[in-house]
Amino acid sequence: MLTLDLARRSLRNRLLPSILTVLSIAFSVALLVGIENIRNGLRASFTGTISGTDLIVGPQAGSIQLLLYSVFGMGSPTGNISAEAYEHFQNHPAVAWTIPYALGDSHRGYRVIGTTEDFYEHFRYRGGTPLALAQGDRARDAMDVVLGSEVAERLEYAPGDQIVVTHGMGAAGIMDHDDTPFEVVGILERTGTPVDRALYMTLEGIDAMHEGWEGGVPPAPPSFAPGGEGAAEDDYYAAPPTPPVETDEHERDHGHEHQHGETQTPAGAQDPSLHAHDHDHGGTQITSFFLGTTSRFEMLSLQREINEYRDEPLMAIAPGIALAEMWRSVGYAEDGLKIVSFFVVIVGLLGMLVSLYTALDARRREMAIFRALGAGPRRIIGLLVVESGFLALMGAVIGVALVYGSIFFFQGTVEARFGLLIPIRPLGSLEWLYLGSVVAAGFVLGLIPAAKAYRNTLTDGLSPRS
Amino acid sequence: MTNAEGSEFAPDGALTPAVELRQLRFGYRPGTPVLQVDSLVVPAGESVFLHGPSGSGKTTLLGIIAGVLKADRGEALVLGNDLTRLGGSDRDHLRGERLGYIFQMFNLIPYLSAFDNITLPCRMNSRRMKRLDGSLDVETRALARTLEIESLLGARPGELSVGQQQRVAAARALLGRPDLVVADEPTSALDADRREAFLGLLFESCREAGATLLFVSHDRSLESRFDRALSLPDVNRAPVAA
Numbered sequence: 001m002l003t004l005d006l007a008r009r010s011l012r013n014r015l016l017p018s019i020l021t022v023l024s025i026a027f028s029v030a031l032l033v034g035i036e037n038i039r040n041g042l043r044a045s046f047t048g049t050i051s052g053t054d055l056i057v058g059p060q061a062g063s064i065q066l067l068l069y070s071v072f073g074m075g076s077p078t079g080n081i082s083a084e085a086y087e088h089f090q091n092h093p094a095v096a097w098t099i100p101y102a103l104g105d106s107h108r109g110y111r112v113i114g115t116t117e118d119f120y121e122h123f124r125y126r127g128g129t130p131l132a133l134a135q136g137d138r139a140r141d142a143m144d145v146v147l148g149s150e151v152a153e154r155l156e157y158a159p160g161d162q163i164v165v166t167h168g169m170g171a172a173g174i175m176d177h178d179d180t181p182f183e184v185v186g187i188l189e190r191t192g193t194p195v196d197r198a199l200y201m202t203l204e205g206i207d208a209m210h211e212g213w214e215g216g217v218p219p220a221p222p223s224f225a226p227g228g229e230g231a232a233e234d235d236y237y238a239a240p241p242t243p244p245v246e247t248d249e250h251e252r253d254h255g256h257e258h259q260h261g262e263t264q265t266p267a268g269a270q271d272p273s274l275h276a277h278d279h280d281h282g283g284t285q286i287t288s289f290f291l292g293t294t295s296r297f298e299m300l301s302l303q304r305e306i307n308e309y310r311d312e313p314l315m316a317i318a319p320g321i322a323l324a325e326m327w328r329s330v331g332y333a334e335d336g337l338k339i340v341s342f343f344v345v346i347v348g349l350l351g352m353l354v355s356l357y358t359a360l361d362a363r364r365r366e367m368a369i370f371r372a373l374g375a376g377p378r379r380i381i382g383l384l385v386v387e388s389g390f391l392a393l394m395g396a397v398i399g400v401a402l403v404y405g406s407i408f409f410f411q412g413t414v415e416a417r418f419g420l421l422i423p424i425r426p427l428g429s430l431e432w433l434y435l436g437s438v439v440a441a442g443f444v445l446g447l448i449p450a451a452k453a454y455r456n457t458l459t460d461g462l463s464p465r466s
Numbered sequence: 467m468t469n470a471e472g473s474e475f476a477p478d479g480a481l482t483p484a485v486e487l488r489q490l491r492f493g494y495r496p497g498t499p500v501l502q503v504d505s506l507v508v509p510a511g512e513s514v515f516l517h518g519p520s521g522s523g524k525t526t527l528l529g530i531i532a533g534v535l536k537a538d539r540g541e542a543l544v545l546g547n548d549l550t551r552l553g554g555s556d557r558d559h560l561r562g563e564r565l566g567y568i569f570q571m572f573n574l575i576p577y578l579s580a581f582d583n584i585t586l587p588c589r590m591n592s593r594r595m596k597r598l599d600g601s602l603d604v605e606t607r608a609l610a611r612t613l614e615i616e617s618l619l620g621a622r623p624g625e626l627s628v629g630q631q632q633r634v635a636a637a638r639a640l641l642g643r644p645d646l647v648v649a650d651e652p653t654s655a656l657d658a659d660r661r662e663a664f665l666g667l668l669f670e671s672c673r674e675a676g677a678t679l680l681f682v683s684h685d686r687s688l689e690s691r692f693d694r695a696l697s698l699p700d701v702n703r704a705p706v707a708a
Contacts, residue, residue: 002589006578013577365572371534372569373587373638374562374594376555457534 007386025395028348030402032341041422052124058288060313070288073194077287094298097122100286111198114206136186142204145182150196152187192419203284356449371457384450392442482546484510484678490540502704513679515692522698533557562591566639566647573635574623581619584638594642629660643675
C-alpha cells in the first residue's frame with residue numbers, strides 16, 4: 001500500500017515525463033488494438049458480404065471466380081445457367097428460395113444485375129440483415145431500376161430519373177449496342193457491401209435490352225426515346241469477357257446508331273435460332289443464383305446434387321466456407337500489419353525504459369534517503385517496478401480507451417467514407433494477450449532501472465555523488 | 467527507553483554502548499582499505515561529536531554504522547547487534563526501527579509533504595510505528611511543536627527554507643524514539659544563528675526521546691556543546707585519499 005502510494009506521488013511529481021511516457025505507450029497500444037479492430041472489421045465486412053445464403057450456384061468453373069462475380073461484383077461470369085436448370089432447382093423440395101442473378105450489363109462503370117423480387121425478399125448480409133429501400137420501391141416492371149446506395153450517391157440519381165443501361169457485344173470487332181432508358185424507382189439503403197455498387201432491374205428488363213439486337217440486327221422501330229450516349233460493351237454472356245469498367249471510354253469513342261429494344265415483348269417469344277453468340281432467350285438466362293435450403297441438413301446433399309446435375313455442368317458453393325477460404329488467402333497483409341504494430345509496442349516500451357533510466361540519476365538522492373530510512377532492496381526495487389508497471393498499465397488503458405473512443409466517434413464517418421463498419425466489440429483474446437504482455441513488460445522492464453537504482457544505493461552508501 | 471515488544475534485536479541496556487567498533491576493516495576494492503578502526507565507542511545516551519574532515523572516511527563510517535555498508539572484517543556493534551553478522555535485510559530493519567538519520571542537505575523526499583516525510587519511517591517499519599506512545603498524528607504534531615515546524619507540516623520541501631527542511635529531517639529522525647540518531651553535518655548548510663537554534667532543538671529533542679546522538683562535522687567550533695568528542699583521523703589508520 002505504501003509502495004503504491006509512494007509510486008503514485010512520485011509519478012505525479014514528475015507529471016510531464018510520466019504523461020509523455022504513458023502517451024507513447026498508449027499510442028503504441030492504440031495502434032496494436034486499433035489494427036486488430038480494423039482487421040476484425042475487415043473480416044466481418046468481408047465475410048458479412050453475404051449471409052443467410054446456403055449455396056451459390058453457377059456454371060462449372062473456379063469457385064473463387066463464382067464468388068467474385070456473383071458476390072463481389074468482380075470479374076466476369078463464366079457462362080449461363082439455362083432457364084430449365086434454374087427452374088429445376090427453384091422447384092426442388094430442398095430449396096426454400098432462390099435469387100437469380102443475370103449479369104453482363106453496366107451503367108457508367110457500375111454493374112447492372114437482373115434479378116427478381118426474391119432479391120429484396122431473401123438477400124441477407126452482415127449477420128442476417130435484410131435489404132431495405134432508402135427511397136422508392138422495388139423494381140417490378142421491365143423498365144424499373146433500383147440503385148445501390150453508392151451508385152445513387154456518386155451519380156446523383158433520384159427516383160424518377162431516366163437512366164440508360166448499356167450493353168453490347170464485342171464479337172469480331174463489330175459493335176452493336178442498344179440504349180434503353182430505364183426509370184429509377186428505388187434506392188437501397190447503404191449496406192457497406194458490393195450491393196451498394198450495382199443497379200438492379202428485373203430479368204424482363206435485361207431481356208428487353210437484349211431483344212433490340214437479336215441476331216445482331218437492330219430492330220425498328222424504336223419504342224423508346226434515344227438515350228444520351230451510345231455505348232459499346234462486351235457481352236458477358238459470351239466468353240471470354242472483359243470487365244465492364246471500360247464502358248465509359250467506349251462511350252465516347254464510338255458514335256454508333258442507336259437501336260432500341262421492344263421491351264414489352266415477352267422474352268420467350270423470340271426465335272432462339274436468331275440469337276447471336278448463343279444468346280438463348282428461350283427462357284430468361286441467368287448467370288448464377290443464390291439459394292436457401294428448407295433445412296440446413298439438406299445443404300450438403302443438395303450441393304452434391306447440383307454439382308452432379310447431368311443436363312448442364314453446374315457448380316454450387318457454400319459462401320461461408322468459400323469466403324473464409326478466400327480471407328485466409330488474402331490474410332497475409334494483416335500479418336504484416338500485426339508485425340509492424342508489434343514493433344511499435346516494443347519501441348513504446350523501450351521509450352518507457354529510457355525515460356525511467358534517465359530519471360534514475362536525478363533520483364539517486366531520493367533512493368539514498370529511502371535507504372537511510374530503513375528501506376531494503378525490496379522496497380527500492382518494488383517502488384520503481386510499480387512505477388513502470390503503472391505507466392504501462394495506464395498506457396494500455398488509455399490506448400484501449402483511445403481506440404474505443406475513436407471507433408465510437410468515427411464509426412459513422414469511416415462507414416460512410418470507406419464502407420467499412422468497425423463494430424464496437426469486447427476485446428478479443430489476442431488483444432488481452434497483447435495488453436497483458438505490455439503491462440507485464442512494463443513491470444519486467446522496470447526491474448532493469450530498479451536493479452541499477454539498488455546498486456547505486458549500495459555504492460553510494462548514504463551520500464550519493466550528486 | 468522503550469524497547470518495542472517483539473523486537474528481534476538486542477535490547478538497549480544502559481551498559482551497552484550505542485556504537486562499538488572493534489578491529490574494523492573496510493575497503494570498496496580489495497587491497498585499498500578505506501577504514502581501519504581498531505576501536506571506536508559511542509556510549510548510550512550521550513551526545514558524541516565526531517570530527518571528520520572530508521577524506522577521513524566519514525561517509526564510509528556512517529554507511530557502516532547505518533548498516534548500508536558491510537565491514538570486511540572486525541565487529542560493528544550497533545545497539546548491541548553485530549552488523550557484520552546480520553544479513554542485509556536485518557540491517558535494513560534495524561536501521562528502520564531504531565535509527566534516525568539526518569543528512570547534510572536534501573533530506574526530504576521532494577514529492578511528499580513535511581508530514582508525510584516525517585512519518586515515512588514509521589509507515590515503512592511497523593516496529594518503529596509500535597514504538598510510538600500515541601497515535602502517529604499526535605506524536606508527529608508534538609514533535610513538530612518542539613522543533614517549531616508545526617505550521618509547516620502540510621508544506622512540500624520545495625516550499626521550505628533549508629533551516630526548516632533540516633528541522634523536518636530532525637523530526638523524521640526522531641519520530642518513533644530511535645535509540646541512535648546519526649547526523650551527518652546537518653548544520654553545514656545553515657548560517658551561524660540558524661545553526662545554534664537547530665543544535666539547541668536537536669539536543670532537546672534527543673534528550674526527550676532518550677536517543678544517543680552521533681553528530682559528525684568538520685566544524686570543530688561545535689565540539690564544546692557535546693558530551694564527548696572523537697576525531698576520525700585519529701581513529702582511522704587507513705591511508706585515505708579524498
